[in-house]
Amino acid sequence: MNYPNFPKDCKSLLCKYLTPKIFEVLKDKKTPNGFTLQQAINSGVKNIDSGIGVYAGDKESYDVFAPLFDPIIKEYHGFDRNDMHKSNLNPDDLEAPNPDPKGEFIVSTRIRVGRNMNNMPLGPAILKEQRDEAEAKVVDGLRTLKGELAGDYYPLLGMSKEVQDELIKDHFLFKEGDRFLDAAGLNRDWPAGRGIYHNKNKTFLVWVNEEDQLRIISMQQGGDIKEVFIRLTQAINSIETKVPFSYSDHLGYITSCPTNLGTAMRASVHIALPNLAKDMDAFKAITDKHHLQIRGIHGEHSESEGGIYDISNRRRLGITEVQAVQDMYDGVVELIAAEKALR
Ligand code: ADP
Ligand code: CIR
The missing domain is CATH 3.30.590.10 (Glutamine synthetase/guanido kinase, catalytic domain)
Known part of the structure; x- marks a missing residue:
């Protein structure tokens, strides 16, 4: 697999963060389910107007392809590699009168x-x-x-x-x-x-x-x-x-x-x-x-x-x-x- 041919005006986070250097590091990696970098980026490669351009094939994709996913996650959510997520589904904590x-x-x-x-x-x-x-x-x-x-x-x-x-x-x-x-x-x-x-x-x-x-x-x-x-x-x-x-x-x-x-x-x-x-x-x-x-x-x-x-x-x-x-x-x-x- 070769480095994708992204057009100059490509605006997706994939284009921004899949540098030739990161590509070289990741190009032969696979998750335990056999999910590859090529599969992870195909949506953004085929759809140049993507906003993001990547998908995970499994939970492990987020680790195996972290050098690509982490900066995308950081830019989209403002969330770091070392941050922890917390859930709160208690409606009593929501202030939302119609x-x-x-x-x-x-x-x-x-x-x-x-x-x-x-x-x-x-x-x-x-x-x-x-x-x-x-x-x-x-x-x-x-x-x-x-x-x-x-x-x-x-x-x-x-x-x-x-x-x-x-x-x-x-x-x-x-x-x-x-x-x-x-x-x-x-x-x-x-x-x-x-x-x-x-x-x-x-x-x-x-x-x-x-x-x-x-x-x-x-x-x-x-x-x-x-x-x-x-x-x-x-x-x-x-x-x-x-x-x-x-x-x-x-x-x-x-x-x-x-x-x-x-x-x-x-x-x-x-x-x-x-x-x-x-x-x-x-x-x-x-x-x-x-x-x-x-x-x-x-x-x-x-x-x-x-x-x-x-x-x-x-x-x-x-x-x-x-x-x-x-x-x-x-x-x-x-x-x-x-x-x-x-x-
Ligand atoms: P998702 O929200 O699941 O990410 P979409 O943006 O494709 O996916 O929206 C799915 C469907 O839900 C669309 O038909 C959209 O018009 C509808 N939808 C989203 N928000 C509302 C809303 N507030 N009221 C009615 N329909 C909505
Ligand atoms: C894209 O990259 O545009 C599509 N894969 C959809 C991305 C998810 N949507 C979003 O920005 N919330």
């Missing part, structure tokens, strides 16, 4: 976490039989959930195109054919082993074997962020008793993309900010101050529609879950005040 009680700005709120099973390779390196086994174990665990969390599992295999498209359009299901995930090896054997579990009202959902083995999701209309967080933490706690999650004291919950490590949490609102959006510099000044990311209305790499944006916490590692939601909450309060001032 910032939009009249429902003028916030369309909906969603909080998700990524999880992977202990002693199992991550999606980019997983074998078909292992993926199928993960699906079976996760679904077994989900079937024991009670009350508001009780629901059904809908495998992608056999789902009609109409149902799949409708679930995607309504923001409940992951997209198909994402080119970043594809180049990372995450779409192998599609659609086998993938599916979605949800309760009747679709306020609690679990994606199975997408980018991570589990994406546990709580969502609802409006801006009651705390209610969404409470439902999520109850679900995580129940699932954790059935499915052992991959965790490290250093990196927190282990995920295939280094941006998701730690809390693996993305807390977002879909929020109408049509006036503020006319001045993207002012908009970004607020989101940067609160460590927030702006996405479009159909998720990552999509555009806004009708002045509605997806606003979420950017940091996930080295802060607690409560702090991740607090970042989003505090930023949203300031965004609403700025939008109001422009009306």
Whole structure:
């Protein structure tokens, strides 16, 4: 394998940190699962517009390829090789009264976490039989959930195109054919082993074997962020008793993309900010101050529609879950005040 041919204007963290020197050190390294540097960087090599460009094939990837992953983790999360991660999923510690009680700005709120099973390779390196086994174990665990969390599992295999498209359009299901995930090896054997579990009202959902083995999701209309967080933490706690999650004291919950490590949490609102959006510099000044990311209305790499944006916490590692939601909450309060001032 030769050093990749990156274009001059390549902006990804892969281009920034995979120097020829680091490449020489890592190029023949493999994890115990046989995951190589070439596999770890393929997404960013094939997709030159990547923001990050790397994926891990297993927990060990973060050690074996540390000279590449560490600086990426440092730049994205501000987290050092010797730092320790701490989790706090206690909703009592979250100060988040509804910032939009009249429902003028916030369309909906969603909080998700990524999880992977202990002693199992991550999606980019997983074998078909292992993926199928993960699906079976996760679904077994989900079937024991009670009350508001009780629901059904809908495998992608056999789902009609109409149902799949409708679930995607309504923001409940992951997209198909994402080119970043594809180049990372995450779409192998599609659609086998993938599916979605949800309760009747679709306020609690679990994606199975997408980018991570589990994406546990709580969502609802409006801006009651705390209610969404409470439902999520109850679900995580129940699932954790059935499915052992991959965790490290250093990196927190282990995920295939280094941006998701730690809390693996993305807390977002879909929020109408049509006036503020006319001045993207002012908009970004607020989101940067609160460590927030702006996405479009159909998720990552999509555009806004009708002045509605997806606003979420950017940091996930080295802060607690409560702090991740607090970042989003505090930023949203300031965004609403700025939008109001422009009306
Ligand atoms: P993830 O959040 O899992 O990293 P995406 O950015 O691709 O992945 O978003 C997944 C889906 O969740 C998309 O359909 C997106 O529009 C939807 N979504 C995200 N935040 C919200 C929200 N606050 N309300 C409704 N849908 C949302
Ligand atoms: C990229 O590098 O753009 C994709 N692999 C997605 C990275 C994860 N998203 C993010 O920035 N939070």
